Amino acid sequence: MGGKKQPRTKNNTQPSSSDRHAQRLGTDQLIGFSALSDLGYVPAPVGGAQDEGSSGAVSGQMRAVLKKMAKKDATTKSKATQEFTELCDSHSLDDVKLALPFWPRLYRKLATDVDNRVREMSHVALQRLLLRVRKAATPHMAELVPVWLCSQNDPYPPAATAARRAFQNVFSVPEKQSGAVKFCYSSVLAYVKEGLYDQTPQTYSDPSVMSVDELEARFVRLLTGCLSGLRELLELLPEDPEDARGASSDQPLADIVTHNKFVKLAKHSHPQVRRWWFCLVSRFCARRPGLVAAAGARLAPAALHALNERDPAVLTDTWDAAICLVTTVPDCWSLVNVRKAVLPQLWTVLREGGRGCAVTLHPLMIVLLSRLPQDAAGDPDELHRLFLSSMYQGLSADRVTQSAREVSVIVRSLLECALYLLRQGCSEPVVAVIVDQLCAVTSDVIAVWRRTPGPALYRDLVRPELEAGRSELPVQLLATVYRLCSRQERSQLALDVTREGHMSMVLELLRLMERSGPAADPELASWAVSDQLHAAVLAAVTATSDSGGDQWQHTLQAIPLLLKDHGKSGPTGALGRS
Template sequence: MGGKNKQRTKGNVRPSSSGRAAEVLTREGGVIPGFVGFGSTATFELSYVPAVHGAEDIDSLVDADFRMVLRKLSKKDVVTRKEKQKRLKERRNCFDHDRRIREATQQSFEQLVLKVRRSLAPFLKSLMGHWILSQCDTYSPAASAACQAFQAAFSPAKQPEALGFCKDEILNVLQDILLNETADSLSDPQNVTAEEREAKYLRMLTSSLLGVKKLLSLLLPSDRAALEDRLTPLLSSGKFWKYSKHKSPQVRGAFFEMVCSLCEFTPGLVQAEASRLCPAVLLSIDDTDPVVLPPVWEAVLHVVSTIPDCWTHVNARKGFLPKLWAVLKEGGKGMAKALHPNLMPLLSKLPGEVTEPDVDFYSSFFTALIQGLSSERALTSQSESAAIVTSFVECLKFGVLKILLPLLERALSEASLQNGPLFYLLTHMLLSWERRAALSGDGEAPPTGEVFQSLLAGFWEELGVLCVRYVDDEEADLQRLEGLVMRSPETTRTKHVQKKKSARICFSKPEKAEITEEDGVEKPAQAAPQVVEEKILGALQDPHFEDTVCQLALICLTHVNERNSERHLVFLSRLMRSFHTPRLFRVSQTFYPFEVCSD
């Protein structure tokens, strides 16, 4: 047999090899040691002769993938060398399919940054684009590691400067991925499976969209303004706007996050692209994917706030509102906690052309909200139903004030409304709210009382602002000041429509007076002044009301003392006759000392 011709060794061990010995030493110590020789000097120290690495020794120190690429580069074939040179250039572990590799790469890069420090500067422009992509990795630990490396390299004060220095190179990388790259161009189809290529492509798209958002948020205003022209090709591309309907929820969510950033930092650009941006955002409100819904609604609020004419680019009645009603009827499709807090801010931004007629709009809106309480998720989740109820109350409060306050403001300048039943009916409504707000401690469910407490507080706050605007004016209109008393002097002495007397808002019921009836109309039997003895429907106890009255009295006293305003003095006298409370008299006493009866 051939084996008999081989040299035998004791114990059948392999013969010694200097090459293998050097390989073991290199693997254990990292370098090939030299040997100790004789020195040429008279000292007793031994001299050191360094070893010379051979080609095979160097190969053992190089990563296998890189070693293969380097060997291919030595081939004579130009095509082979060019292909392998491109592969070597694009060898980036930060985009590896394995998320653990990406995380470890960023952790290693952080240590490298800490070692090289300022020596990183010459390579910054070539690195920064991919560094931003890594900070927006869809795998949170990898993104966090990249952010830590970035923070290790630059202090918070230096980060905007570093990004501004490389802004063009960063945007080149991001735009190239968003507009030019494909799944096959980002990965080698021969070595990477179709699933891995597609996953990497979607991950790169998501990171690029988020990278634009991050870049805009961190740049200095001057650098951001200089970058607007560079963003124009991206926003003018039809491929970019198709990402709003992409099959991947991660890509769609990242797209709407980028839109929010564009609206916030580059309003001029979004205004120029309003014809494509508004439909892309406003007609996506029915996208209830958990990844997409929060950024979609944030983008909706940004668009309606940034682009005043946004509704001219969208058919609200045929496109926007039907989708809104469908989402509300389904209770937000299980996303009420994220969706419903945005409803009240949205209502505040809707113009009249969208909500008119208001009665029909709010009827459909609140009906859809109530139907949402019957959705499957709302019935099984207390947090979901609570989010719907809270949103309902907030929107109801806004709707009541939006419709009622303009009517009151109009009544201040029109005598016909002042002499009509408006203030009488308003008193009835406020008394009803007060009763329901006070019942929360007597057995009724607390949320019911909180609803009416919130309505009362909001009403008096808005009404107070309205009243102060008219009273705190040196040339205040007497007709409007008369209306601010919220009573009509004429109706206190005449019959009211439907045999009801005009009501005046007060805080406490007066002493009982003898009442006689004549022709079915109640009249006081005494000859006391009508203002004091008129029939009272109820006693408003809300502290916000008294605060408003006292605030108006102080404004009148200031105008009387400082400017000798007769019209404010007349208004003050009527105000005190209508709302005669101890607190109001104490407020007046600060300007004109007098004794207040304790009875």
């Protein structure tokens, strides 16, 4: 008979006061992943229920937006984040500063959300907020920077761009960026270490509100973010550990690298985790070589045993890391089984033409060849034969034949490695292999080489050898090099060897013309009867005092060929007049 009854609640419990709950949360300092566990609160004025306009109170509009950003619905969070961005500009500076303490925990949640748009908008809002409050955000940077740094290589490109642009706009010069990561050095490493080694898909996210795929995707983003964030940290820190945080600054980094779970990430099932692991190892080699050398027993097998990576998106970074380790760790080869674990994978990748990555992979081959132990295959000749023959077989791979650029890169790499072995004084069997394989390069490959823009073969490979006085090296490869050169390069080659007086190469060019016939190469035929060539031969005859030397023998063998060409073209030229 009385008034209207209040609706009953289960077990007659009373609803809690969100204001009192928010007041308590607002005074806690939550650092680490525990800060992401509960964000369903509305920031209330300090001291209980106060009027909206009282001193120290967050405005009602700002409280409403902050509450919506803590919702589960992605559309609600995205719109609320955009509205918060606008409020940072429209509200007074004092109002924005009052909301600042509640932002770090929200940002850490939004920046790792499963929705791409929410992650992107969180970085836009962060930039707008920090540019407004400036130095007032300093006490909160230790909570913001770890997630911020680890978001700059987000798999969703707009989110990664937004995070990187925000970091560059807030810290506008490299000195400020370096100072920010030095200031937050410990918090970044603590975040990375916890993310890589302590979290799991179930502990990092809530299984009750996410599907299995969402749990896994969010956890993979955590792993790739921590690896890429640590790489960004190394890039921004000074190379000298003493300039970073003191004499012991590298110890937290060493603890991460030497952890048992670190090398296991090189075999992770997700390719992006593997890719960022190898990228991080390469950066460690460049920025902290001493730390890598100390951890070489763990890192070298993980990288060198992975040369046969099947995913093309990971293969290049795997090889980069392997080459960096080989050049950084002094006893690298003693830490792995070269003959059984490394060489079989190397031959496979070479025979398959680099699996679509020849453009980035094959320029590294000359470095690897120079670093391989000579007894890796038991016999140096066998090692060099397998290396060159496997690379030559790669020209026939399906992916390579469909790419003119890859054909060009492999041919160039093959010539570089051949010149290197000749320069090192390889044995006659290896020289025979080099000549046979280069002479076997098909006309189709040569046509592709000539059409492909890039470094000039003669200018970048052969001419430096001539200028260094090593004419005996190119002469063994002259037939193939001449076939690969363009018409302009051929003329330049003939003129240069004439001007420098390399009679061995002059003789080889004349023999080449004799075999093919003057009609097959008009440029070479014109060169053979030129005054410049005849004058060079006469100068060589006059200047050579040792009648038993190679230069004298080459000159004598060249004269009959010159006279034959001279007789066909008429009594002109210095040699005919003499």
